[in-house]
Amino acid sequence: MRQMAVITPYAQFLFQFVSDSPEKNVTIRFTRRTDIMPSVPLETKYHPSAVDILLIKRLITETSKQTLLQFLQHEFVNIGKSHAERLIGEMGPDFSPKMSVKSLTPQQIVRIHQLFRQAKFDDPSGDILSPAGEYNLRLGIIKELHPDMVATFSGSAQVFEGHPFIVEAGVSVGGKDVKQVRISLMVKYIKHGERNMLSPETDCVYSLCCISNVRSKGPVRMHLYLHLISS
Structure with missing residues (x-):
């Protein structure tokens, strides 16, 4: 708790242990020293360079997007429409922008992962x-x-x-x-x-x-x- 108190001086922590024997009771308090808090962390999508095959499979299972083009655009950061179209073109003849993302085979998912590792993307913010x-x-x-x-x-x-x-x-x-x-x-x-x-x-x-x-x-x-x- 002391480590947490060091990194969060804007928070107050109270730990109490109540025993059957009053002399064994323990109370530890870490007081607040400031009201200045860090900014709230922002929700984000995955960066294509940071995903593995299992994660790509999970995203395909959970996505509401229908086509491969929509999937690449909306499930990852730093992939716009034109970039997604270029990526699909580099994946090979078995891929097309309008193909159903749910129909991807394990071999095709491996190919997507390989391309994610090879291609250049803008750094995440x-x-x-x-x-x-x-x-x-x-x-x-x-x-x-x-x-x-x-x-x-x-x-x-x-x-x-x-x-x-x-x-x-x-x-x-x-x-x-x-x-x-x-x-x-x-x-x-x-x-x-x-x-x-x-x-x-x-x-x-x-x-x-x-x-x-x-x-x-x-x-x-x-x-x-x-x-x-x-x-």
């Missing part, structure tokens, strides 16, 4: 992501760790294999002790195509964070904080 922001990251570290010095950084959106991502980092010196932890899953913000703020699905925009400690020879302790937001 990083505007769908919801970074904590340098202000909130800095405020959260100060609120929970009370360091002597702190520095934070929030990078611009980058892209890897069709997935936009943003890296945020913070480092502080001194302050409260923090138990060493490995990387841990924090929040999965949004499922592609529908709002789902705490989805257990793997195809979500998600947030990862980790805190680690570096001991010096003296009493000074350094805290490193990494926040990765991606789709």
